[in-house]
Amino acid sequence: MVASVREILDKVRAEGRTALTAPEGKQICDAYGIPTPREGLATTAAEAVALAKEIGFPVALKIVSPHILHKTEAGGVLVGVADEDAVARGFDTIVADATAYDPSAEITGVQVQQMLTGGQEVIIGATTDPTFGKVVAFGLGGILVEVLKDVTFRLAPVTADEARSMLDGIGAAEVLRGARGAEPVDAGALANVIERVAALVTDFPEITEFDLNPVFATAGGATAADVRILVDPGKVTDPVRPSREEILRVMDRMMNPRAVAVIGASAEPGKIGNSVMKNLINGGYKGEIYPINPKADEILGRAAYPSIGEVPGEVDVAVFAIPAKFVAGALEECGAKGVPLAVLIPSGFAETGNVELQREVVAVARKHGIRLVGPNIYGYYYTPSNLCATFCTPYDVRGGVALTSQSGGIGMAILGFSRTTKMGVSAIVGLGNKSDVDEDDLLTFFEQDDNTQCVAMHLEDLKDGRAFVDAARRITKKKPVVVLKAGRTAMGARAASSHTGALAGDDKVYDDVLRQAGVIRAPGLHDMLEYARGLPLLPTPRGENVVIITGAGGSGVLLSDACVESELSLMDIPPDLDEAFRRFIPPFGAAGNPIDITGGEPPATYEATIRLGLEDPRIHALILGYWHTIVTPPMVFAELTARVVEEARANGIDKPVVASLAGDTEVERASEYLFDHRIVAYPYTTERPVAVLGAKYRWARAAGLIGG
Missing domain, CATH: 3.40.50.720 (NAD(P)-binding Rossmann-like Domain)
Structure with missing residues (x-):
């Protein structure tokens, strides 16, 4: 397998070519078990007719030339050619059009190919990203691929599970599953093609871009109708690490x-x-x-x-x-x-x-x-050693959060936020121009540093994306890593000779590869800092069942919306649990999920429902929505909540609990009190506590820590 591909690629590069012909591409696909249609190369019209009869009508005809990459632009493609006379005429037409398009082009012949019909058109490809190296792509195919850009990326090579996750990673995933009564495609066959493409470009780093577009996916399998392979004619070297x-x-x-x-x-x-x-x-x-x-x-x-x-x-x-x-x-x-x-x-x-x-x-x-x-840079801090090697103000609140930034200004924001919130910090490190030491060096240290439980990083770029991913994959099995990646816009338009290359905008690749590495991506600076502050406080959830207990119906609706945004699953409350909650709430309240205890209830109602939510093993996390009333003032709510949660912890029950507090300024002090007792709480917002909980869940899922 490898030897035959090596022979083809060495020949192409020796000839100074950067692109393979379609027959060469098919040979490589055959070597790696990537399904392609029946086809053959014809050098005369008569040979084309004979091949078409052998393959079976209708067929597609495609010009084969090492100098013509864009066959359609050259008039070098005919599809649905239905009989012998049409094949003979088509052969002559294609050759004439290609010659007129580029008179100096060497014409190898015409590819006669089995026509594929039916199923769903998708694209499977790979490109060489300047940051991460070889990445594999999957998305909707055909003529809409660059219009809809419904595509997802993973770092190559990929595991079977990672390949399958790509099928669910596009917006049109439901189409593949059989929307509106259509037959679902063979997901296993598609994932297998993704795996094989990723293995190919990993084995042969001189392949710079690889396109299978379209791939026809049906209930019976997946077959690539067209293949395009580009190579680097120069020497390919790995970075020194x-x-x-x-x-x-x-x-x-x-x-x-x-x-x-x-x-x-x-x-x-x-x-x-x-x-x-x-x-x-x-x-x-x-x-x-x-x-x-x-x-x-x-x-x-x-x-x-x-x-x-x-x-x-x-x-x-x-x-x-x-x-x-x-x-x-x-x-x-x-x-x-x-x-x-x-x-x-x-x-x-x-x-x-x-x-x-x-x-x-x-x-x-x-x-x-x-x-x-x-x-x-501004220098760095490492609090376990009382080390303040910086010209900025000292910081000495020890804790488990390590923070890094490329920007001095962001570093000052990190310092100010840490001081204001009294966030316990193990390290704050400036990286600046990153002439040498960068994020993967620091992740390697923080992975084995017992003083660090969570890492948050602001970065504008990565010098060596693959080294970063390798380090991140190791540490995220044990500790959350939060990244704020500056520069969300895709790279500017560039001449790309393949669909995959054109689709690989910087931010989309970053987004998918960081998720693949188990990294939590923060949408903004404040989010990064709040994730860093809150994640170490929350225990790892043991399952996906989230329950909202609220004193205000409006808050319950907003909290539910926030759960959807944060990829959290609201528990479908079973009848016996529904009945148990109803024993503590007034008749005009609402069980179900959210559980609305209504705003006029005394502290005892909050206490009883929170205790029930903690003690029932089917519930894995609680979101509390508090509404300021004279019946249950903010600090009364905060103190009773902290007490009930601490009693549960003393009995071996430690679930994530977050709270949203609505009310007058007293809710600010109540939120601080809850934070001091390992309950992530915020005043005036329903989104932020849920976002922190969602970040904890994303990390726990990626680390494989959530059970059924």
Whole structure:
């Protein structure tokens, strides 16, 4: 199988071609078990007639030329050719039209192909994404593919389950299942073709784009009517990646350094080097701090050194607070000293157009085996080590959330939000230009970091999407990862020589591949921060049954809508449970789901219904909708809810509970109280608590943690 494909591709590339002919494409499909129609190559009209008689009428005729990629544009396709005379005339017409379209084109012959009819037309393909490498695509096919763009992507190769998930990942999934009485397609056959295409492009990375369009999917199978394959004639190389062990060795020294040097340390207030020194000292860092400044003997009570080479002991991290033009020279000295990691705070590199200077710095670092964080960053925090290696304000509320950002401005927002909400943080890391260390390095560390339970990342791009996915797949089995990806618009129009290439807009690929990796994608900055704050508080649900208990019918409707948006399943309440809830609510209330206890009920009604929701094992998560009344004031609701939930936890019942509080300003304090007791609660919104719960569910499903 592999040998025959290798022979074909080597021949094509040796000839300097970037596209395979249709017969070559069929040979490759045959080698990988991808079903195609019966067909043959005719070099004369007589041969075409003989082939058509053997295959059976009607047939399709297609020009075969290594120089004509767009056969339809060249007048090189005829379909539904019904008899011998029509085949003979069609052969001559196609050859004449193709020759007129490109007089210099080499005409190999005409492909005579069995006509496929019936079933549903879909597209299956693969393309080479600049961020993630080989991705496989599936969607509606035929002439509407680029109009409707109902397509989904996965990173290649794919598992059988991932291939099947693609069939459900398009808007028209119901069509494949047999809408309006139509016969459903053979989902197993379609998924099998997806798997084989993904395996092919993985085995042969020189294949840049692969199109099967249309694929005719019927109840009896799936057959590709047309194949287009493009290749890269040059050498294909994999990116160089450090091993997981090497990443962990350096990242551990970054987060738990025994000694930090500040290159450009200053005694002058207002200087970045002064702020970094103050934060390291005042933050409580217990390791050695070495200020580096050739013009000072002492800075903030610490002996200063003219260069890092004169520091008496080992240095794990060098924090740079000097102008960009001096960084390369100082980095050479770090290399001679054996410093494993440099944190480059200065700006003035690629972000301002000075790409060459950044390349020079990277080259120096690689020569000496130094990992670089930045440049153009605010530094980083790691609270378990009391490490505040930044010029920003200190932060010392320890917890399980690690946050990263490419942008300094977003970093400041992260810091401010964390401080305002008192969110417990394990790390805050700026990545800036990402000349070296990036998100997959940090995920590799956070995966095994016992101090981190959740990771939230703002990113504008990924240097190596496949390395990120590999790291994300590992960590998301144990801990949630939330990503805010800036730049949601698809890449601008570009000349694409295949349908798959034209459909692979940046954001759609990011969306599908991040989901494939088990990552939760946040729609906005505040969402990312709220997910990061709330997810560690919520226990993992044990099933899909969500129940809403509300004191206001209007809130119940909005909460139900939010559940649909957040991919949550409202439980179909069985009769015995319905009767149990009705014992606690007034006759004019409403059981079912949402359970409307009405607004005038006393605290006892809230308490009884919440307790029932927690104690019944068929219910897996609770959404509470509170309405401010004098009968049950906000803090009374908050305190009784926290008490009932804590009593359940003491008895081994720990379910996700979120709350939406509507009312006057008192609900703000009540929401804070609930958050302090591990109940995710927000005032004035029905959407946000449900969105956080939905994010928890998406992670738990991806990690395979939800039972029946």
